[in-house]
Amino acid sequence: MPELPEVETVRRGLEPAMVGKRIALADVRRPNLRWPFPDGMADRLTGARIERLRRRSKYILCDLDTGETLLIHLGMSGRMLIAPPNAENGRDMLGQFHHLHPAPEKHDHVVLDMEDGTRITFNDARRFGAMDLFATELGETHKLLAVLGPEPLGNGFDxxxxxxxxxxxxxxxxxxxxxxxxxxxxxxxxxxxxxxxxxxxxxxxxxxxxxxxxxxxxxxxxxxxxxxxxxxxxxxxxxxxxxxxxxxxxxxxxxxxxxxxxxxxxxxxxxxxxxxxxxxxxxxxxxxxx
Known part of the structure; x- marks a missing residue:
């Protein structure tokens, strides 16, 4: 299972492709991974702008301008893949983003098409990963985050x-x-x-x-x-x-x-x-x- 360095590497890779950009369309292609997805996740993500990308322990946290945070856990085999837009297609029109990429594959469970045509895909063959969506202000009380000790790279760990x-x-x-x-x-x-x-x-x-x-x-x-x-x-x-x-x-x-x-x-x-x-x-x- 990916540990802190792997998750931090993924976060850093996602940051330039996601922060400051809006999700033009979120496609949630199954009802669950390790746990059920929250109700209406696709609709709640579509149109949201990603304000910040953080890591807490082995979780990636995407803070949205809607006041919610998307939590991503890679599990044992989860991968976040970035596909840049195809400059030859008319990517300036938000309604055309779905023409820029091939159809999602079998294990592409959540697909985020960004406003600039970039596609972010959560691929997880074993489905031990997880996603959740919760109010950002309640993050420290989330059941997965509230029990965590200090970050080993932070000031609290001395x-x-x-x-x-x-x-x-x-x-x-x-x-x-x-x-x-x-x-x-x-x-x-x-x-x-x-x-x-x-x-x-x-x-x-x-x-x-x-x-x-x-x-x-x-x-x-x-x-x-x-x-x-x-x-x-x-x-x-x-x-x-x-x-x-x-x-x-x-x-x-x-x-x-x-x-x-x-x-x-x-x-x-x-x-x-x-x-x-x-x-x-x-x-x-x-x-x-x-």
Whole structure:
């Protein structure tokens, strides 16, 4: 499932194609994805102008001039695709936008034709993604957003907060970092990478790690996320950027997916191990990660 860097990459790709532009026609081509779409979603989106595109955790939020926000969750296989207008067709007339693109394909579930002829398509073969539409002013109370902890790249995630959040926790640090109530947006890949950078084993009990080592995780998490965003995310299985290109941070993995290979820590003779924690694979070096 796409993690914070992948979702942020998609948001940045969508921004120039959507912000400041009006949705000329919204075509909602099925009643639901993971959950039912809100009532009248196509009509509520048609004619709306997109004022701002934000990310919260693993969700993309489109603030509209109607006072509503469109929430987009990519799920396991969801993709947001951008098709530019065909300059050879008369795209200046709003009534002609539907002639500029081929008919939607089988897994193109929501299609947004923008006023300039650009088409934004939500494609999701497995249908584990989701969309919702709610009053912008009530966003912090939305059931998917209200439970989220601070953003790992934001000011609310600092050494003092992190130490307090982990104090007394008997769960493994890997599980604690995946808990979206503690810190939002982190997933399996980048937690494994951040723990390797700090020499902390994913098996350590969160509440038993020293304050100094916990503090070291804050910049490590930020650094690995920033590097992944710069690389366009990690392309595993279905993930693609909005232009269809692959991200390439997977070529920089130190531990994730490298079971049996040599550890990349200088002067470390260990190999990467894999264990299963809460149904997910954890990759780490049990020689230099303690």
């Amino acid at each position: 050494e003092a907060y992190f130490k307090a959040a982990l104090k007394g926790k008997n769960t493994p640090i890997k599980s604690a970092l995946l808990d979206q109530r503690i810190v939002s947006g982190l997933g399996n890949i980048y937690v494994c990478e951040a723990l390797w950078r700090t020499g902390i084993s994913p098996l350590c009990k969160a509440g038993g790690i020293s304050g100094k080592r916990i503090a070291s995780l804050v910049p490590a998490i930020r650094q690995v996320l920033a590097e992944a965003i710069e690389s366009g995310g990690s392309s595993l299985k279905d993930y693609r950027q909005t232009d269809g290109e692959l991200g390439y941070f997977q070529h920089s993995f130190a531990v994730y997916g490298r079971e049996g290979e040599a550890c990349k820590t200088p002067d470390c003779a260990g190999n990467i191990k894999r264990v299963v924690q809460s149904g997910r694979s954890s990759f780490f070096c049990n020689t230099c990660q303690r």
